Amino acid sequence: MTLRTAVVGGGTVSEVHLSGLSKNPRTELVAICDLDEEIATAKADAYGIAAYTDLDELLAAEDLDWAHVCTPVQSHLPVAKTIIDAGVPIQIEKPITETYEEFEELAAYAADAGVTVSEKHNHNFDPVVRRARRRMESGECGTIKGVEVIYTGCSNPDDPNRGPWNFELAGGEFEEGLPHPLYMTLRAGGYPRSEDDVRATTSLLGEYEYDFTYDGAMIQYVSDDDVLCRTTMLGGTRPVRQLLVHGSEMSLTADLISQTLVEHDRDYKASGAARALNNVDNALDRVAGTVQNFRAVLKRRNSDDWDTERLLNAHYYQNHAESIALEAGDPSRMPVPLSESRWMIRLMAEIRAAAAADGPAAPIDAEAIAGDPE
Structure with missing residues (x-):
């Protein structure tokens, strides 16, 4: 089984989604949707897929198993809800929503529909x-x-x-x-x-x-x-x-x-020699890591093997793990749980509140977090 997948939004970040989905043996990249027809057409031509400028038309025409949302954050909630209405699982670029309140609305909407939603946490x-x-x-x-x-x-x-x-x-x-x-x-x-x-x-x-x-x-x-x-x-x-x-x-x-x-x-405080050896340890770790990375890059240049690419590219790695979970129909295996996204957007809300100096953000729903699948 391969997951028929589309990317919604053709901006800067869409390229890593398009390239990864086109290479992943578990996904079949079938379409791109962007409000700008020139952008949609250019991306579609580059990947040999269909181009759309209207999300409803895309969802009606393509039998999708997965959608990746790469639109501006202000549009994430309405775009996601439209896709959820079509029963299609979604991966959404970060930040998953603009506000904490929007996140709660999205999480509840997806839960009511029984549709899997995840966020890109590539690092x-x-x-x-x-x-x-x-x-x-x-x-x-x-x-x-x-x-x-x-x-x-x-x-x-x-x-x-x-x-x-x-x-x-x-x-x-x-x-x-x-x-x-x-x-x-x-x-x-x-x-x-x-x-x-x-x-x-x-x-x-x-x-x-x-x-x-x-x-x-x-x-x-x-x-x-x-x-x-x-x-x-x-x-x-x-x-x-x-x-x-x-x-x-x-x-x-x-x-x-x-x-x-x-x-x-190493306990570098033990002696002067220990301090010197601690510096040597750190330098050797850096050198060993650099050599390992150099060999990995050479291997990737000489091979287009998917396993080689996904192990080196964090975006591809997450997509690979998510595609396995979606194939299995097991949301609990998704590598980025919504509980992580919920706390992430909560922390962002605290930062905005501190910057605005207008008091704390709205209380978090602890019961909702406890109910999220891990």
Whole structure:
């Protein structure tokens, strides 16, 4: 069985969806839909698929098993509801909705219809993040005490990377990128044990033509497992993007830019020699990771094998896992549960509230989270 799949929205991010779906042996890419006929036609011609400018026409003409939504975030809710009405499972680009209230409406609508909805959380499936998760799950790190995500070098609010629709968001283009570090923190550190444990701080250092409210943010909370979690996000700096895991037996630094994993398993305070060896350990881990990545890139260049590509491309990896779950008809196997998306959009709401300085966001529905399939 192959899943007949369409992409809705032909903007910048659609390309990684189109390319991955065209290569995945479990999916058959059949159509693209965009309001701009030229964009829809160009994408359709490139992939040998049908072009549509009307979503209702697409859903009526194509017998779809899956749809990927890559439209501006302001349209995610109405577009998703239209697809849900057709009974088609959906993957939605991040942020899944513009507001927390919209997310709750979407989640309830999908649950009532019995339709599977997921969100793109690609960095959770980066090769180096998967390696770090394996170390954590194996118990090598011991008790996890803290998780930090540093995600700097983000776009400034007024960067026109994805189009002028981003300028309508409180944090502009900067806000559009916040889901990445937030969902990484949630996956590695766990969900907040309560909404009262979430603290958000924002800054506005730049001067912009539009009325943005923040271009930097930090959020922290304590998880259900008593893990102290913190996320730092800054626009307009040199990029540093790392997942830091602090364990009782071993700590980890997963560098998303170099895709290298450094294991901190030596007590460098023991002696001067231990400090020197600690530096050697770190350097060797970096070199070993670089060599491993170089070999992987060479292998990908010399092979168009799907398994090779999906293991190196986080977007493809998530799509592959989701296609398996959809084929099996088992929503519980979806790699990104809606509970993760719910907390992600909640954390974004806390950041916006801190930036606006108008009090806390609306209360979260704890019972709804508890009822989400994992």
